[in-house]
Amino acid sequence: xxxxxxxxxxxxxxxxxxxxxxxxxxxxxxxxxxxxxxxxxxxxxxxxxxxxxxxxxxxxxxxxxxxxxxxxxxxxxxxxxxxxxxxxxxxxxxxxxxxxxxxxxxxxxxxxxxxxxxxxxxxxxxxxxxxxxxxxxxxxxxxxxxxxxxxxxxxxxxxxxxxxxxxxxxxxxxxxxxxxxxxxxxxxxxxxxxxxxxxxxxxxxxxxxxxxxxxxxxxxxxxxxxxxxxxxxxxxxxxxxxxxxxxxxxxxxxxxxxxxxxxxxxxxxxxxxxxxxxxxxxxxxxxxxxxxxxxxxxxxxxxxxxxxxxxxxxxxxxxxxxxxxxxxxxxxxxxxxxxxxxxxxxxxxxxxxxxxxxxxxxxxxxxxxxxxxxxxxxxxxxxxxxxxxxxxxxxxxxxxxxxxxxxxxxxxxxxxxxxxxxxxxxxxxxxxxxxxxxxxxxxxxxxxxxxxxxxxxxxxxxx
Amino acid sequence: xxxxxxxxxxxxxxxxxxxxxxxxxxxxxxxxxxxxxxxxxxxxxxxxxxxxxxxxxxxxxxxxxxxxxxxxxxxxxxxxxxxxxxxxxxxxxxxxxxxxxxxxxxxxxxxxxxxxxxxxxxxxxxxxxxxxxxxxxxxxxxxxxxxxxxxxxxxxxxxxxxxxxxxxxxxxxxxxxxxxxxxxxxxxxxxxxxxxxxxxxxxxxxxxxxxxxxxxxxxxxxxxxxxxxxxxxxxxxxxxxxxxxxxxxxxxxxxxxxxxxxxxxxxxxxxxxxxxxxxxxxxxxxxxxxxxxxxxxxxxxxxxxxxxxxxxxxxxxxxxxxxxxxxxxxxxxxxxxxxxxxxxxxxxxxxxxxxxxxxxxxxxxxxxxxxxxxxxxxxxxxxxxxxxxxxxxxxxxxxxxxxxxxxxxxxxxxxxxxxxxxxxxxxxxxxxxxxxxxx
Numbered sequence: 001x002x003x004x005x006x007x008x009x010x011x012x013x014x015x016x017x018x019x020x021x022x023x024x025x026x027x028x029x030x031x032x033x034x035x036x037x038x039x040x041x042x043x044x045x046x047x048x049x050x051x052x053x054x055x056x057x058x059x060x061x062x063x064x065x066x067x068x069x070x071x072x073x074x075x076x077x078x079x080x081x082x083x084x085x086x087x088x089x090x091x092x093x094x095x096x097x098x099x100x101x102x103x104x105x106x107x108x109x110x111x112x113x114x115x116x117x118x119x120x121x122x123x124x125x126x127x128x129x130x131x132x133x134x135x136x137x138x139x140x141x142x143x144x145x146x147x148x149x150x151x152x153x154x155x156x157x158x159x160x161x162x163x164x165x166x167x168x169x170x171x172x173x174x175x176x177x178x179x180x181x182x183x184x185x186x187x188x189x190x191x192x193x194x195x196x197x198x199x200x201x202x203x204x205x206x207x208x209x210x211x212x213x214x215x216x217x218x219x220x221x222x223x224x225x226x227x228x229x230x231x232x233x234x235x236x237x238x239x240x241x242x243x244x245x246x247x248x249x250x251x252x253x254x255x256x257x258x259x260x261x262x263x264x265x266x267x268x269x270x271x272x273x274x275x276x277x278x279x280x281x282x283x284x285x286x287x288x289x290x291x292x293x294x295x296x297x298x299x300x301x302x303x304x305x306x307x308x309x310x311x312x313x314x315x316x317x318x319x320x321x322x323x324x325x326x327x328x329x330x331x332x333x334x335x336x337x338x339x340x341x342x343x344x345x346x347x348x349x350x351x352x353x354x355x356x357x358x359x360x361x362x363x364x365x366x367x368x369x370x371x372x373x374x375x376x377x378x379x380x381x382x383x384x385x386x387x388x389x390x391x392x393x394x395x396x397x398x399x400x401x402x403x404x405x406x407x408x409x410x411x412x413x414x415x416x417x418x419x420x421x422x423x424x425x426x427x428x429x430x431x432x433x434x435x436x437x438x439x440x441x442x443x444x445x446x447x448x449x450x451x452x453x454x455x456x457x458x459x460x461x462x463x
Numbered sequence: 464x465x466x467x468x469x470x471x472x473x474x475x476x477x478x479x480x481x482x483x484x485x486x487x488x489x490x491x492x493x494x495x496x497x498x499x500x501x502x503x504x505x506x507x508x509x510x511x512x513x514x515x516x517x518x519x520x521x522x523x524x525x526x527x528x529x530x531x532x533x534x535x536x537x538x539x540x541x542x543x544x545x546x547x548x549x550x551x552x553x554x555x556x557x558x559x560x561x562x563x564x565x566x567x568x569x570x571x572x573x574x575x576x577x578x579x580x581x582x583x584x585x586x587x588x589x590x591x592x593x594x595x596x597x598x599x600x601x602x603x604x605x606x607x608x609x610x611x612x613x614x615x616x617x618x619x620x621x622x623x624x625x626x627x628x629x630x631x632x633x634x635x636x637x638x639x640x641x642x643x644x645x646x647x648x649x650x651x652x653x654x655x656x657x658x659x660x661x662x663x664x665x666x667x668x669x670x671x672x673x674x675x676x677x678x679x680x681x682x683x684x685x686x687x688x689x690x691x692x693x694x695x696x697x698x699x700x701x702x703x704x705x706x707x708x709x710x711x712x713x714x715x716x717x718x719x720x721x722x723x724x725x726x727x728x729x730x731x732x733x734x735x736x737x738x739x740x741x742x743x744x745x746x747x748x749x750x751x752x753x754x755x756x757x758x759x760x761x762x763x764x765x766x767x768x769x770x771x772x773x774x775x776x777x778x779x780x781x782x783x784x785x786x787x788x789x790x791x792x793x794x795x796x797x798x799x800x801x802x803x804x805x806x807x808x809x810x811x812x813x814x815x816x817x818x819x820x821x822x823x824x825x826x827x828x829x830x831x832x833x834x835x836x837x838x839x840x841x842x843x844x845x846x847x848x849x850x851x852x853x854x855x856x857x858x859x860x861x862x863x864x865x866x867x868x869x870x871x872x873x874x875x876x877x878x879x880x881x882x883x884x885x886x887x888x889x890x891x892x893x894x895x896x897x898x899x900x901x902x
Contacts, residue, residue, distance in 0.1 A: 313887060316894065318876045341869045342876055343902045346894040393891035399898065439691040460820050460868075 038094035038105070039087075041258050044144035045271065046382065047278035051288040052145050052152060053135055068132040071124045079123065080140065083133060086117035087142050105251045106182030107154035108163035108233070127159045145278070145291055146253055153245035154184055157236035167229045183233035185249040187242060190214065190234065207238050247295050259299035260382055264306065267384020274388045276395075277381060293378045296369060305371055305379035308356050309386065312397070315349035318342055323349075325462065340462060347463040350400035373398045415442055494519040498577030499570075501753055503792065507800045511574070516581050525576045529587045532576045532607050536621055541609070546572045572609075575752045579607050579657065582755045586762035589791045594854060599766050606654040609752055617774075618642035620651050630661035633751035635764035635773040653768060655761045660750035660804070668747055677739040681732045688728065696721050744806040753804035756788045756797040763787035770857045778822055779871050780862050782833020783853060785810060790850050795838045797831075812838035817901030823866050833867060836900055840875075843896045844889050851882040872897055 059067040072079055090113045096102035111130060118133055119125040125133075134151055137143045143151075168180040194206050211234045215226045226234070237243075262269065277290040284292040293302065314320055323345040327336040340348060357376055360366045377394055380386035386394050419438050426434055495517045502512040518527040525532035526540035534541050534549055550569045583605070590599035612629050614622035615636050638652040669675055696718065703714040751757045763784040764773040771780050789795045795812030798805055810831035822832045840849040855878030860870055876890060883889035 313891075317890065318873060319880055339869075341902075342872045343868070343894065343897050347898070387885075387888075389885055390888040390891070393888045393895070396895045397891065399895060439688055 036258050036261065037091070038102075038254075039091035039142075041254055041261065042091075042143045042147040044138070044141040044273065045269070046261070046273050046290055047145055047288065048273045048275045049278045050138050050145050050148065051278060051280055051286065051291070052148055053138060057135055058132075068135055071129050071132045072136045074136075074139070080136075082121040082123050083118070083136050084140060084142060086114065086121045086123065086133075087137055089117040089120070090114050104179060104182055105254050106168075107150050107184050107250045108158045109165055109168070109182070110250070111151065111155065111158045112163045112165060127162075130159070131155055141273075145288060146248065146257055146294055147250065149246045149291065150184060150248045150250040150253065153240075153242050153248075154237070154250075156240035157233065157242065160240070161232055161236045163233075167227075180227060180230060182249065182251055183230060183237060184242065185251055186230070187234050187237040188247065188249050191243040204238070207243075208235070211235055211238060253294060256294060256299040256302075260302045260379075262384035263303060264310075264380075264383040264385035266387075268387055271384065272388040274381060274391055276391055277378065289374075289378050290382065293375065293382060297371075297375070297379070301366060301369075301371075302379045302382060304360075304365065305357075305376045306383040306385050308353060308360075309376050309380040309394070311356070312349050312353040315352060316346045318345065321345070338462070344461055344463045347400050347461075350397050351463060353397065354401045373402075412442060494522060496522065498581065499574055500578045500581040501574075501755055501801075501804070503755060503794070507794065507796060509801050514581055516577065516584065518584070525580050527580065527584060528604065529602070530580055530583050530605050530607055532580050532609065534609055535611050536608070536613065538606075541576050543573065546576070575609055575657075575750075578755070579609065579752050579758060582758040583607060583655070583762055585755075586759045586766075586787075586791050589759075590762075590766045590787075590854075594850060596766065596854065598769050602765065603652050605762075605765055606652070608654060608656045610659045611656045612658060615656070619648060629658045631658060631663070631747070631749040631751070633657045633757055633761050635761045635768070637768060637772045637774055653765050653773075655758075655765065657752035657761075660748045662746040662748045665743060665745050665747055675736075677736050681735065684732070689725075692721060692725065747806050749798075749807050750804040754798045754801055756792050759788035759791040760784045760797070763791075767854075767857045771860055771862045773862070775825075775862055776828040777825060777862060777865070778828050778830065778833050778867060779860065779865050781828045782831075782837060782867075782871075783857065785812070785831065785834040786837040786853055787850070789834065789838060790846075795834070797834070810834055818867070819901070823868070833871070836867075836897075836902075839896060839900065840893070843892050844879075844883060848882060848884055848889075852878050854878075855882045868902060872902060 058069070059065075060070075072083055074080065090110060093113055094103055094105060094110075114133065115125050115127070115130055118130070123133070131152070134143075134148060134155070138145070138148045170178045170180070172178075190210055191207055194210050195202050198206055211231065214234070215231065219225050278288045281287055281289045281292040287295060297305065315323070323340040325338045325340065327338070329335065353376070354373065357371055357373060360371045361369070377386065377391070380394065381388070381391065415438065419442070495515045496519055497513045497515050499511050500514045501509050502514060503509055516527070518529075520526045520528070520540075523543040524540050525542070532541045533539065534545065539545075546569050549572060550567075553567065587599065587602075590596045611621075613624060614627050614629055615634065616622040617639055619641050620636070620639065633656060635655050636651075636653065638650070640650045641648045644650075699714070699717055700709070703709050703711070708714050761784070763786075764771075764780070766787070767773075767780070767783060771783075773780070785797060788797055789812050797810040797812070798807060799809035799811070801809075810829075812831060812834040814831060814835050816832050816835055818832070818836075821827055822830060837849070837853055840852060843849070844852060852875060856871065856874035859874035859877040865871060865874070875893065879886060879889055879893065
């Protein structure tokens with residue numbers, strides 16, 4: 001419940017990292033690349049648009065109410081610079097001090113700090129105006145959707161009950177400081193436990209009940225009770241449906257982003273954002289592909305998915321690998337080695353990618369999840385292994401096992417399937433000429449849509 | 464004192480000589496003469512138009528720093544005077560030769576020489592300047608032979624005059640040394656040879672083919688049309704049998720009508736055969752030196768010859784030369800719409816073809832599959848990068864041992880390592896493109 005930023009934690013942390021192979025890998029990576037700062041972590045470098053902002057978000061509550069342009073005009077360079085400066089002050093406050101763990105990225109705390117920084121800059125800083133300021137940050141790409149989403153979700157609760165950081169800090173007689181856990185993280189954990197208990201039959205009242213009984217349960221379990229501010233915040237979050245607006249708690253999700261975003265040595269910090277990342281995912285409950293990626297997978301899984309594509313590129317690359325098939329005869333004859341042609345090697349690598357991704361479903365690491373080729377591509381873009389300019393080419397890799405079907409091909413299939421039957425119902429001599437026309441049309445369309453077909457068809461390709 | 468005067472005089476003399484040489488040099492470099500050449504029009508046709516040939520070494524001489532045009536087996540550059548004597552000699556020599564083209568007067572030979580030099584210079588300029596190929600900049604002077612009928616011999620350069628005289632084609636040869644060196648026959652360097660045109664009756668050509676091309680086209684049409692009609696007839700019969708109408712007049716009418724149509728169709732196919740025979744050009748000829756794309760093609764062999772010796776025609780080296788020729792010409796259509804000089808069908812790099820194992824055979828060295836395959840690279844990696852990619856690929860190929868599937872494709876990927884602007888993206892795009900072309 002309490003997070004102590006004491007120095008005695010450091011040896012424990014180091015031993016944990018060294019003994020944990022996954023953490024050790026993270027440590028090794030950190031040696032190669034400096035960890036992202038808070039500003040770098042939240043900065044948008046991946047999404048071209050925001051799926052969280054619509055035109056109505058830029059307007060006031062009603063027609064007469066001032067909107068975003070009234071508070072933070074986009075054409076006013078001074079205002080825009082001041083907004084950026086206010087955010088820079090918040091970002092700076094989020095950097096760890098020497099011998100301390102980085103401060104927790106808690107939504108209400110950030111909103112309060114941002115409000116204060118805006119006021120310092122002489123900008124509109126009433127609670128009602130902060131939402132517009134957040135949208136301005138997104139428009140200026142100072143934050144991305146992953147950051148904006150929990151901030152917007154926490155905003156209504158924050159606007160209704162406020163947040164005073166002093167109430168969430170405790171200092172004991174020896175001067176040690178402890179911070180009460182961020183309410184959003186706690187709330188999502190609480191909702192998670194209720195969901196586990198009730199499954200799909202979970203109702204809002206179950207959450208309220210859980211919050212109300214939480215203090216008692218914790219007391220019974222010998223854990224510290226909720227503070228009054230905590231209970232108030234949990235109720236406010238429930239009232240404003242935080243859990244239906246997002247599944248992210250900012251602090252947790254930013255840790256995932258820090259371990260994932262541009263983690264690849266190939267990452268180009270100046271790469272362009274891509275439409276694919278900000279496109280709404282099909283059946284993704286309105287989330288963009290990137291938001292859906294983070295909602296489905298943790299940083300370790302995302303890095304693993306990206307690694308699958310890296311493996312594919314290494315397998316297909318003639319500069320780094322030559323593929324052969326070795327037939328080992330058990331009767332003592334010498335082994336037969338059959339080199340693959342460049343295209344066979346490419347198709348083999350693509351098929352292996354498909355196989356490996358399918359097999360991830362069987363892995364305990366991805367238990368209950370069904371990673372797809374699209375997820376692999378998105379993960380590769382997120383880690384920076386794939387650059388924006390390479391995206392189209394990468395998306396075409398699945399043509400090996402999932403070839404695109406053109407509209408003309410569909411027409412031919414229908415003509416072939418039903419053409420003959422329809423002809424039988426037409427009387428002669430029309431049927432004859434109709435048949436002739438049909439045959440000619442079929443020939444023309446087939447020639448137009450002729451494709452290489454299955455590479456195995458002609459018997460000269462191993463893959 | 465005397466010495467000083469001498470020194471002054473010597474200095475003045477040297478300076479004067481240097482000045483004279485400089486002026487002479489400038490004059491030498493500046494020789495540019497206008498000649499009629501074959502020029503492609505925008506729509507793909509051609510015209511005979513006057514074009515300047517720059518860098519001539521002397522007036523009325525067909526020689527530049529890069530090329531020397533010579534007549535048959537001669538070594539001296541062709542001059543306007545020599546053309547006049549050639550015409551007289553040829554008239555005497557070929558007086559009774561039915562193959563001798565009566566149109567080959569001095570104007571025609573001058574046109575041939577100017578055309579070869581003009582377009583060869585264009586090709587040189589393309590490789591040296593547009594492509595920045597140092598290997599081409601440093602090439603020795605290439606001899607271009609006109610009207611040579613001798614076969615190439617790797618032991619003597621020119622095979623015996625009477626040994627299988629060659630017409631209607633062109634070739635590039637690599638440098639060599641004679642088996643038996645003599646004062647008349649020393650080593651030779653790379654050359655381009657253009658054969659004279661010869662009008663060959665089409666019946667002779669068809670007789671040498673395993674099958675009349677019209678037959679295979681008709682067979683394809685039959686394969687498309689007949690099964691569908693047979694299928695309809697069977698369905699009608701089954702339908703009539705189900706309805707117990709097999710004896711009805713309607714059903715019999717249907718069957719008779721379909722049978723009659725089959726006969727009509729088959730008759731039409733036979734007529735098409737005859738018509739095709741009448742419509743196709745009755746004589747085949749190809750005056751290679753008059754077709755710009757053939758000149759570009761032959762020079763491309765020379766440009767690639769540092770890695771790919773022009774000693775045998777394979778689908779890969781011919782296709783690559785075609786590709787460069789198409790790029791120099793700025794059109795994927797080679798040797799087309801040039802009826803006065805050729806009745807060959809030419810090549811089309813835009814033709815969408817899929818890989819077939821037959822394209823690997825030497826018999827298909829002149830097919831346009833590789834041309835179309837390489838031309839398509841322009842859409843994948845861009846026009847200029849595609850040319851650099853293919854030019855770079857020559858370093859990973861050998862003429863005799865490289866096939867399309869492994870050799871050419873592999874060489875393009877090797878070349879991509881240095882020629883591609885975005886190697887990972889381009890490699891993936893290239894793989895997908897090759898797959899799309901059936902490879």
